[in-house]
Amino acid sequence: MKRRRGRRGFWWWSWLLALVTAVGVVGGFLYGKKKWEDGPKDYLSTAKLSVHIRPPFVAKSARVEDSGSRLANLNEEAVLRDLKSDDALRPIIETLDLSAAWGLGTDDALTELRSSIDLEHDRLVKELDVRVTRHDPLEAAQIANLIAEGVYGRVKVVDERQKLEGAKTLSLELAPFIEIEAEARAELKAAFAAKNLKIDPKPGMDVSTYLLDPTIRDAHLEWDSARETLKGVKESQRAFESHWSRSVRPTIIVTKAVPPPSFYGPEVEPIQMQWALYGLTAGLILGSLLSLICWKLFP
Numbered sequence: 001m002k003r004r005r006g007r008r009g010f011w012w013w014s015w016l017l018a019l020v021t022a023v024g025v026v027g028g029f030l031y032g033k034k035k036w037e038d039g040p041k042d043y044l045s046t047a048k049l050s051v052h053i054r055p056p057f058v059a060k061s062a063r064v065e066d067s068g069s070r071l072a073n074l075n076e077e078a079v080l081r082d083l084k085s086d087d088a089l090r091p092i093i094e095t096l097d098l099s100a101a102w103g104l105g106t107d108d109a110l111t112e113l114r115s116s117i118d119l120e121h122d123r124l125v126k127e128l129d130v131r132v133t134r135h136d137p138l139e140a141a142q143i144a145n146l147i148a149e150g151v152y153g154r155v156k157v158v159d160e161r162q163k164l165e166g167a168k169t170l171s172l173e174l175a176p177f178i179e180i181e182a183e184a185r186a187e188l189k190a191a192f193a194a195k196n197l198k199i200d201p202k203p204g205m206d207v208s209t210y211l212l213d214p215t216i217r218d219a220h221l222e223w224d225s226a227r228e229t230l231k232g233v234k235e236s237q238r239a240f241e242s243h244w245s246r247s248v249r250p251t252i253i254v255t256k257a258v259p260p261p262s263f264y265g266p267e268v269e270p271i272q273m274q275w276a277l278y279g280l281t282a283g284l285i286l287g288s289l290l291s292l293i294c295w296k297l298f299p
Helices: 002-013 015-038 074-083 086-096 098-102 106-115 137-194 214-245 268-297
Strands: 043-050 117-122 127-134 252-255
Touching: 002 268, 015 268, 043 137, 074 086, 074 117, 074 137, 086 098, 086 106, 086 137, 098 106, 106 117, 127 137, 137 214
Parallel strands: none
Antiparallel strands: 043 127, 043 252, 117 127
C-alpha cells in the first residue's frame, strides 16, 4: 500500500518535470534569438574593375601559346600579393582610422584588414573583383572602394619592378658576351701593336690591307665572330624592350562598392533550435531533480 502511495506521490510531483522542461525549451528558444540578434553579422561589399596586368616576357623561342587559358601568370600573382601588402593597406588603415575604430594596434589592424579582403582576377575578361567582408556594411564598402582606387597605382609599381628585374637579368646575360668582344678587340689591337701599327680597331674600319699577316687575320676573325655573337644576343633582347615599351593600360572601376542591404551568415531558426535543445536538456535534468526532491520530502 505504501509503495502504491509512493508511486502516486511521484507522479503527483512529475508536473514539475514537465513545467521546468517547458520553461527550459521556451527560454532556450528566446535566448537563441537574442544571441542571434546581438551577434555580429557579416556584410560583403564588392567593387568590380577592368584591369590589365601585363603578362611576363617570354622569348619567341620559348613562347607557349596561352590562348586565354589560366596558365600561371607571375605578374598577376605579384599584383594580387602587392594589393594585400602592408604598403598597400597601411594608407587605408590611416584614412579610415581603423586602428582606433577596431581598438587594435597598427600591425593587428593590418592583419584584421588583410583577412577581410578577397581578390579574384579573371584573365579571360580582364576583370578584378575586390570583395571585403566586415561587420559594418558602410565600412566594407569604404574599404573596397579605397582598394579599388589604389589598384592602378599598385599595378604600375609591380609592372615597373618586374621591368627592372627583367632588365637586370638581361644585362647579366649580356655581360659575358660584351666581355668576350672587348677581349677579342684588345687582342686585335695588340696584334697591330706587335707590327708597330698604332691602329685602334673600330666596327666598319677597313683593315683588309693588314689581313695578309696571319696573326692579324686570326685576331680579326675572332673579333668579327665575337661581334656577330654579341649582335645576335642584342637582337634577341630587343623583343624584351618592345614588350616593356608600352605604358600600363589604365584601370577602370566598372562598379563601385555600395553598403550591402543585407548580411550573410547563419539564419535565426537554427540558432533558436540549438538553444531550445540546450534548454530541453537542462529542463529535463533540473525538472527530474526537483520532482525527486519533492517526492522524497512530501511523499
